[in-house]
Amino acid sequence: MQKTYEQMIRCHCASANTMALIGGKWKIIILDHLRDGTQHFNELQRSIAGITPHTLSQNLKELVSDGLVSRQDFKTTPPSTAYSLDTLGKELLPILTAITTFGENHPLIK
Amino acid sequence: MQKTYEQMIRCHCASANTMALIGGKWKIIILDHLRDGTQHFNELQRSIAGITPHTLSQNLKELVSDGLVSRQDFKTTPPSTAYSLDTLGKELLPILTAITTFGENHPLIK
DNA sequence: GCAGGCAGTATCAAAAAAGTCAGTACTTCT
DNA sequence: AGAAGTACTGACTTTTTTGATACTGCCTGC
Known part of the structure; x- marks a missing residue:
């Protein structure tokens, strides 16, 4: 938070x-990208144009500590980290859907 | 914006x-209060505990200029101003409902 | 042995939002 | 006359968030 x-x-x-829980510039967008399934840190950074690793890291930390996102560390070589929607985060799906729908209907052509 | x-x-x-359009600390809450119908400036300020007139004024201005909220000036005595959801703002209702529902189910008892 | 990917962290600076405090112009109520 | 309500606005400061830039440690492939 x-x-x-x-x-x-x-x-x-x-x-x-x-x-x-979901306020802030990037959180909805991060959650929106996690809707498609598990994502790695760098995957998220690439798909969310304009976010810096610093900001992404901060936001993910908060989302994880608020229980919206779960983080799994794979001790493989190379080590990798997977982020996905946690139980609580999945309850946000109606919100994410409504926000996306509105955004699609009103593209903000400015 | x-x-x-x-x-x-x-x-x-x-x-x-x-x-x-709806990012920022107070906008969702303001829109949420306008869901119940037309509200006056001071009504909003009283019902949204913690918001200052300055911040409320700024946020309403943006919401009006983004077309989410409509503002009517009544040249009565005393003059009064009424804020209500505009056409575009009403399209946010599914979002507001989803956000409220989630908030009711997860009261953040901290 | 060096580039490049992964998953970040450190440090500092800028931007943006929000808050504080005061004040305006008008009116009705007492 | 004076208090108090309505609907704000302006100047200024602080807090909070976000961004820029660089850097780490680890591993793999060339």
Whole structure:
């Protein structure tokens, strides 16, 4: 959870609870990409144009600690890390679908 | 639209288009409160605990200029201003519902 | 033995959002 | 007359997030 949202959740709106988890510039986009299945760090970085490894790393850390994303470390050679939607994250699917649908209908041609 | 999202929409995800409009700490909460019907500035400020008039004003301005919220000025005495969901804003209802539902199921008891 | 991929981290700087505090112009209520 | 409500705005500061750039350690393939 980002710090910004700590105060906001005191307004006792249900929506604030959700935004505390998925607010921020990149989180919805990261979750959206994980919808297609398990992804590796560099896969995510390549498919999300414009995100820096630093920001991706921070966001993934928060998503994992909030229980939305699960992280698996494979001690193979070379070691690899796999990110996927956790149980809680899968409950976000209706939100992700609604957001994507809206975005497709309103392409923001500016 | 907040500036943060200008670069992000270049990643060509549908979800990025949506987040450019509803991203930010307070927008979802403001829209959520407008779901119940037309609200006045001070009504919103009172019902959204923790928001300052300054921030509310900024956010409403962006929501109006993005076409999500409509603003009506009544030249009555005393003058009053009414905010409500515009046509485009009403298309966000599925998103708002999904976000509220998730928030109700996961109250963030921290 | 060097390039290149994987999964990040470190450091610093910039940008953006949000907050603080005060004030405006009007009106009705007391 | 004075308080208090409505609907903000402006100037300034702080906090928070995000970005740029470089770098690490490990391994594989050439």
